[in-house]
Every structure is written in C-alpha cells, then in structure tokens.
Amino acid sequence: MxxxxxxxxxxxxxxxxxxxxxxxxxxxxxxLSLPFHQHLTETDIDLVVSALAQALKTSGGA
Structure with a gap:
C-alpha cells in the first residue's frame, strides 16, 4: 500500500x-507510485520488485 x-x-x-x-x-x-525512502528494507525492496515484475508480466508490458 x-x-x-x-x-x-x-x-x-x-x-x-x-x-x-x-x-x-x-x-x-x-x-505509478513506487516507494522510495531511506527506511525500505531489503525485504521491502524485494516485495516491490516482485510486485512490479508480476504487474508488468500480466499486463504484457514485459
């Protein structure tokens, strides 16, 4: 969120x-608003990257 x-x-x-x-x-x-701030953890970053990759895959954007 x-x-x-x-x-x-x-x-x-x-x-x-x-x-x-x-x-x-x-x-x-x-x-598209992506979270970018100094408190992101590696886990947060992995989650964002995975969600973005999945969204691109399902939309035909990648």
Missing part, C-alpha cells in the same frame, strides 16, 4: 483556481 497524491489542481487548497486540465487528470489516473 502506498500514498498517491492527486494532481495539484484537484487538491482542496487549489479549489479557487480549479479548472479542467485533461492531460494532467489522465496522467493522475495512470501514474
């Missing part, structure tokens, strides 16, 4: 300036 943030223009703080940004909104639906 991870955290993925929606595009900035859809954040509540930017509501007064909200306008459609279709390319940004589409990218926000397709973006």
């Amino acid at each position: 991870g955290v993925h943030y929606p595009p900035n223009h859809l954040q509540p703080a930017f509501a007064p300036w909200r306008r459609p940004l279709p390319a940004t909104e589409q990218a926000g639906k397709e973006i």
Whole structure:
C-alpha cells in the first residue's frame, strides 16, 4: 500500500483556481507510485520488485 497524491489542481487548497486540465487528470489516473525512502528494507525492496515484475508480466508490458 502506498500514498498517491492527486494532481495539484484537484487538491482542496487549489479549489479557487480549479479548472479542467485533461492531460494532467489522465496522467493522475495512470501514474505509478513506487516507494522510495531511506527506511525500505531489503525485504521491502524485494516485495516491490516482485510486485512490479508480476504487474508488468500480466499486463504484457514485459
């Protein structure tokens, strides 16, 4: 599980300036967020790599 943030223009703080940004909104639906931080263990890294490899395999991306 991870955290993925929606595009900035859809954040509540930017509501007064909200306008459609279709390319940004589409990218926000397709973006992949991977965990990268100093507290990842070797086990965590192995899990992420395995999950990514499996996702690519099942999607035909690899």
